[in-house]
Amino acid sequence: MSRILSKTATTIKPSSIREMFNLASGMDNVINLGLGEPDFTTPPNVIKAAEIALQKGLTHYTLNAGNLTVREAVSQKLLSKNGITTNPETEVIITNGAMGGLYLALQVLLNFGDEVILPVPSWTNYSAQIQMANGVPVPLITQRKDGFIPDPECLKKRITQRTKAILINTPGNPTGGVYTKEILEKIAEIAIEYDLMVISDEVYEYFIWEGYEHISIASFPGMAERTVTINSLSKTYAMTGWRVGYATAPANITAAMIMLQENVYACVNSIAQEAAIEALSGTSEYLDAMIKEYATRRDYMIHALSELPGLNVFKPLGTFYMVADISETGYSPDDFAVKLLKNTGVCVIPGTAFGGGGENFIRIAYTNTMPNLENAINRMSLFIKS
Numbered sequence: 001m002s003r004i005l006s007k008t009a010t011t012i013k014p015s016s017i018r019e020m021f022n023l024a025s026g027m028d029n030v031i032n033l034g035l036g037e038p039d040f041t042t043p044p045n046v047i048k049a050a051e052i053a054l055q056k057g058l059t060h061y062t063l064n065a066g067n068l069t070v071r072e073a074v075s076q077k078l079l080s081k082n083g084i085t086t087n088p089e090t091e092v093i094i095t096n097g098a099m100g101g102l103y104l105a106l107q108v109l110l111n112f113g114d115e116v117i118l119p120v121p122s123w124t125n126y127s128a129q130i131q132m133a134n135g136v137p138v139p140l141i142t143q144r145k146d147g148f149i150p151d152p153e154c155l156k157k158r159i160t161q162r163t164k165a166i167l168i169n170t171p172g173n174p175t176g177g178v179y180t181k182e183i184l185e186k187i188a189e190i191a192i193e194y195d196l197m198v199i200s201d202e203v204y205e206y207f208i209w210e211g212y213e214h215i216s217i218a219s220f221p222g223m224a225e226r227t228v229t230i231n232s233l234s235k236t237y238a239m240t241g242w243r244v245g246y247a248t249a250p251a252n253i254t255a256a257m258i259m260l261q262e263n264v265y266a267c268v269n270s271i272a273q274e275a276a277i278e279a280l281s282g283t284s285e286y287l288d289a290m291i292k293e294y295a296t297r298r299d300y301m302i303h304a305l306s307e308l309p310g311l312n313v314f315k316p317l318g319t320f321y322m323v324a325d326i327s328e329t330g331y332s333p334d335d336f337a338v339k340l341l342k343n344t345g346v347c348v349i350p351g352t353a354f355g356g357g358g359e360n361f362i363r364i365a366y367t368n369t370m371p372n373l374e375n376a377i378n379r380m381s382l383f384i385k386s
């Protein structure tokens, strides 16, 4: 019966990333370069903290905003790493991953028909989440020549009476593009001039290469009051399954997000919150080692993929992804990805999954071991030559 499912349920489409995984799940000997999650296990000190929390019986609901101890740890980190000063009692919320923070932020900011300017190619869930909040995603195609970051003049042209916010992601999935200070300053100027909110997803902030620096737009003068900064422990500490994220925003927005969280999931898992304190405040030795390993893999992949005929790699400045233009092979990205998977067992994601601007490329995640990456390159090489 067509009346059973809501408009939201029927509007939101599964991403083609899911389709690739469904295809791969029926196959043996797959090397997955599609998955956007660390292959590492969570650092042992964090696991230990969770064990201790369990033994202490910290098994109850927590405050909807998250325990104050976790919010204090987040507040410290926001100051030291991001240069954002926050009041942990009123301006920080612990969320169910970055996705939870993004969901709450969009729900409390958007009215029906409000537009959100979304630089693309982008992570697939943004567009779906904007629509779930009854908003309208307004794609802004970014160019390879600009490092896949928006041109401020083009950004201005997308602004209408209905524009409520700009959603940025730096370092960015899928391209690995990094917003420079100059670009962020221009975006900040535009946001102030047109009275827009900025939603800034910074989940890949630690994975940044070639001496680039991660900069948080909320640290600029006049921006903390119009920015929701979204982050999580998922990628940084290899904690995707724990579902801990956090957001900081002006107190009235944070309060609204907390109230919504109360009504949707009450709070983040109490054990995971304790583990989060250790992740944020404990030793950085495991994070440092993971960063080092990603850097090694990145260098290897840039070099190895560049040797393959028909592939033109964009050198990523951040994240653990890279994109390669495959137009010279004569395949569309979807055909390339499906044929590569079926013929060789190497799973990559077609650029068409990322909401525009990815029509010529595939995304490769180097969230796999060096031997697997080498094996994948061998298989890709045979595939392309054949």
Ligand code: PLP
Residues within 6 Å of the ligand: 036, 096, 097, 098, 099, 100, 123, 169, 173, 201, 203, 231, 232, 233, 234, 235, 240, 244, 245
């Ligand atoms: N933001 C971006 C840009 C991502 O790529 C992802 C996951 O791939 C997320 C957020 C989701 O993060 P979390 O697992 O913390 O919800």
